[in-house]
Amino acid sequence: AVDVVPFIPIRNATMEECVQLAKEFGETLANKCNVPVYLYGEAATSPERKDLDWIREGEYERLAEMIVKPERKPDFGPAAPHPTAGATITGARKVMAGFNVNIGTSDLSVAKKIAKALHAKKGGFSTVKAMAAYIPEKNITQIGMSISDFEKTPLYRVFEMIKIECERYNVPIVGAEFCGMAPLKAIIDVAAYYLKIDNLSEDRVLEMAVYKAMEKGGAFE
Template identity: 50%
Template sequence: MSKALVECVPNYSEGRRKDVIEAIVAPFKDRPGVYLFDYRADEDHNRLVVSLVGNPDALQDALIDSAKIAQSHIDMNSHQGAHPRIGAVDVIPFTPISGITMEECVQLARSFGERYHQETKIPVYYYEDAALIPERKKLEVIRKGQYEVLKEEVRTNPDRKPDVGPSELHPTAGATVIGARKFLVAFNVNLGTTDVEVAKKIASYVRASSGGFCHVKGIGLALEERGMVQVSMNLVDYEKNSLYRVLETIRMEAKRYGVSVVETEIYGMVPAGAILESAAYYLQVAGFDPDQVIEMRLLKMMGEQG
């Protein structure tokens, strides 16, 4: 897999201490075979999301170095934030880009999980396509009750035993979820109200588990620092449910409560297709073809010419 390219978007339970954030990200900078595309932290979520692309071997080495730094600085027993989490390094997903199949990404995730536990002593759960237990394909199943509940139930409930490691969490770093999946779009819609129940109700209308859109996961959160609430979502297959379709449904439902959409957020990197489809919808462009975008056409020609 020397020519393979993989995307990886590790999430860490730290979004407030700038020195810790920079230390966690440092192993990804100026490292051969690893390309740091983006990293951003949210104080309300108390979460750091890092977007990487690289060679699988180089990525794994960098992820281990970063995890050890996070492990030494984050104590889940005192961690607080709006976003669901079970560990200092909460989730590490691998996505195939080129020169590697999804099946190979699954094997990559599982072998990395074994190494990760061996070097950090943090237990591992596998999710999405790498799941060993069908129910664990869904991240929300693994994170049910979050760190506080899992650290108690993991000792007594066999259904909550990690896939790698003993039936207990790391005393400060919790557990990490590792998997292989398609491109995911982290899409947030912020609403002009402080009533978090409105966001929770709307999230239940759009997420798949409550009868909403397939391939959409969502929760309602309070953004106390900003005086608003958020419908925080993951679109796990943007080709089957577009950003604009989800947004317009949220806008319609918000009107029921006399609430407006203040802004939206795309967290981390996003495929061009997800943005262009919504842009064409709002501009009402008839018969739009992504090749009409100069940069997209140029990249395609460069690829065709090697």
């Protein structure tokens, strides 16, 4: 079973190309495996289908009930769950940033209030999903975030909001981490903001200059 297959333009690819790949993959999977497939993100066929949570409403337990509704008909494949694979979602989107911030309190209710202030559907940032969790081995709490567009909502802006909320509840920030791989531009934006560096871009990063030169056959400009 495959839950979600996103196509993401990391480098030397466009969003339009990723949308086309998602459509081709979805159609092929549905035809070969008889699995219902939904398109989401930039490949979505209706505004509500851009949202992964909308497609997932009801989860696997209610899939058979939801999939027969006209507004929830799959983009490819049968309007019935596969007996073992359920359904698959594919689409195209920007690189996401997984970012977690540790809060120096064991009070989960405080962490939940901070997460609520960040979450898009709770009145926070439009591109942020946030949740709170207790970390028993450290006796602290953590704000776990998924930022779907770090260019629209930079990490430093999210971090500054967390600082404001932590001051409000008189709790400290004791650490932070990326969840998975971190996009280079997200890190550059943070460095430019806190170090107040003018016109900082990946072209000013040594390793990127070497990489680009190698792409061009070893010639530096």
